[in-house]
Amino acid sequence: MTNTVLEIKNLKAEVEGKEILKGINLTVNSGEIHALMGPNGAGKSTLGEVLIGHPNYKITDGKIMINGKDITYAAPEERARAGLFLAFQNPITVSGVKISTFLRMAYNNLYPNEKMPLKEFFNMVKGVMKDVDMDESFISRAINDGFSGGERKRFEVLQMVILKPKIVILDEIDSGLDVDALKLVSAEIKKMYNENVGFLIITHYQRILKDIAPEFVHVLKDGKIVMNGDKTVSDRIEDEGYDWIKE
Numbered sequence: 001m002t003n004t005v006l007e008i009k010n011l012k013a014e015v016e017g018k019e020i021l022k023g024i025n026l027t028v029n030s031g032e033i034h035a036l037m038g039p040n041g042a043g044k045s046t047l048g049e050v051l052i053g054h055p056n057y058k059i060t061d062g063k064i065m066i067n068g069k070d071i072t073y074a075a076p077e078e079r080a081r082a083g084l085f086l087a088f089q090n091p092i093t094v095s096g097v098k099i100s101t102f103l104r105m106a107y108n109n110l111y112p113n114e115k116m117p118l119k120e121f122f123n124m125v126k127g128v129m130k131d132v133d134m135d136e137s138f139i140s141r142a143i144n145d146g147f148s149g150g151e152r153k154r155f156e157v158l159q160m161v162i163l164k165p166k167i168v169i170l171d172e173i174d175s176g177l178d179v180d181a182l183k184l185v186s187a188e189i190k191k192m193y194n195e196n197v198g199f200l201i202i203t204h205y206q207r208i209l210k211d212i213a214p215e216f217v218h219v220l221k222d223g224k225i226v227m228n229g230d231k232t233v234s235d236r237i238e239d240e241g242y243d244w245i246k247e
């Protein structure tokens with residue numbers, strides 16, 4: 001198993017001229033689960049978007065590195081090739097592109113030398129769809145078109161499993177999932193964790209954290225990480241909110 005490390009160093013970013021991230025330092029190694037918590041508007045999703053290279057955000061300082069390689073300004077595809085995967089809080093709808101086409105293209109882009117036969121590839125996809133309780137008929141539907149909230153999340157998880165990333169960022173993957181779906185998603189996360197994948201899980205809720213037991217909990221407030229701790233931090237947030245954590 002190869003190790004991968006995502007290093008975020010003094011990262012500052014702005015949107016529409018407003019500074020949102022004010023110097024983030026965070027390291028996620030493969031085989032680690034980190035939870036990122038924090039009040040609404042703190043900049044959690046912004047951090048995710050900046051990590052994956054969303055064009056709306058302007059990085060003004062700092063660095064993002066994977067295994068020492070600077071990817072601060074790399075194109076999203078290059079980040080994906082370096083092993084990053086991000087599931088968005090509000091996934092987009094890509095009308096007209098079927099799930100099957102999208103997954104096959106994304107997979108071939110990431111692993112151009114693998115040349116997995118089509119049949120084998122789709123058997124793999126169907127296997128994962130079963131694991132996340134997605135009906136096989138979804139495979140020929142257009143991405144996120146008319147999907148329910150929970151179906152979108154399952155599709156994100158399907159992508160995550162199929163694309164075999166090294167470091168995964170999940171932005172509120174647990175919001176809007178029913179109890180059974182949440183269990184399936186947690187199970188997929190744990191499976192990948194056991195295969196040495198690293199996770200940064202953005203969440204507001206204790207429920208998913210109970211299932212996957214993160215070793216590290218970070219709190220983001222007003223664009224800065226104001227606390228690094230363990231499960232006891234998320235336990236206390238559940239009881240007392242964020243007021244006790246000072247900036």
Ligand SMILES: Nc1ncnc2c1ncn2[C@@H]1O[C@H](COP(=O)(O)OP(=O)(O)OP(=O)(O)O)[C@@H](O)[C@H]1O
Nearest residue numbers: 015016018020038039040041042043044045046047
């Ligand atoms: N395009 C934009 N224009 C202006 N402000 C923006 C833009 N995008 C994000 N912001 C602001 O950046 C701040 C951080 O937003 P972000 O979505 O990162 O918060 P968050 O921590 O993910 O919150 P939540 O818990 O509600 O998901 C917010 O105040 C938001 O309004």
Ligand SMILES: [Mg+2]
Nearest residue numbers: 044045046089
């Ligand atoms: Mg958010």
